[in-house]
Amino acid sequence: MAKPVATRGFARERVLDAALDLFAAHGVSGTSLQMIADRLGVTKAAVYYQFHSKDEIALAVVKPVYDDIEHLLRITETLPTAEARRSVSMSGMVELIIRHRRVSSVFYGDPTVHHLLETNDEYRRIGDRLADVLLGPAPDNSTRVAISMLSAGVHGCVNDPMIADLDDAELQKILLDFTKRFLEVCVPAQ
The missing domain is CATH 1.10.10.60 (Homeodomain-like)
Known part of the structure; x- marks a missing residue:
């Protein structure tokens, strides 16, 4: 048989x-x-x-994350102001990072993955579009540092073992609140 x-x-x-x-x-x-x-x-x-190849496997693992980022960008790029685009993008990214917590915890900060994403045209374009939305037009150095800090902080927080006991809904609520407050204080309106 x-x-x-x-x-x-x-x-x-x-x-x-x-x-x-x-x-x-x-x-x-x-x-x-x-x-x-x-x-x-x-x-x-x-x-x-x-x-x-292993590279093809790694890119396939992150594909659902990048599909979700692209969907988020299609929404945010239609918004009328840079502030609205940034706010909705950051809120969407918080939700997305939590939804893809397992992948995020493995890949965030991995230099091999960073290189793969930077050398892949499709993923690099999506990353560039996201950066453009988050930074807004003609960002000053303070805005660039603030967005970098906020992005790294959200990724780090989601993957921090110290708060691994928080369920996704509670963590998302707290991160959205902090993200909103951080943007209000640290990123000037344009």
């Missing part, structure tokens, strides 16, 4: 889940395709059938 074969979509998801677990434990650069294959109990060739 023939053994049932999983669909390619299901197999790809299994590879992505195994890769994310290994990336969390070893970082992207410390994870090999062989490690992913071993985790799944398959050959490296089976992993290659789904993805041509």
Whole structure:
């Protein structure tokens, strides 16, 4: 009797889940395709059938995050003022980072992932669009530092073990409140 074969979509998801677990434990650069294959109990060739490289796997893991960022940008880029675009974008980013908490905790600050995203035209364009919305037109140095601090702070907070006991809804409520207050105090109206 023939053994049932999983669909390619299901197999790809299994590879992505195994890769994310290994990336969390070893970082992207410390994870090999062989490690992913071993985790799944398959050959490296089976992993290659789904993805041509570890870089392709890492980009596939972050794709849902970037799809959500692009959706957020389509909304915010229609707003009439720079302040409205920034406020809605930051609120959306807080929600998005919490929704993708697992991916965010693995990839934020990883130099290998940063390089992959910077060298991928699609993801770089999305990142540039997000930066344009958050910074607004002709940002001064204080605005650039404030947005950088706020973005890093939200990512760091979501991934901080000290507050890992907070559920997503409570953390989102607190972060949205702090984000709003921070923007009001630290980023001048344009």
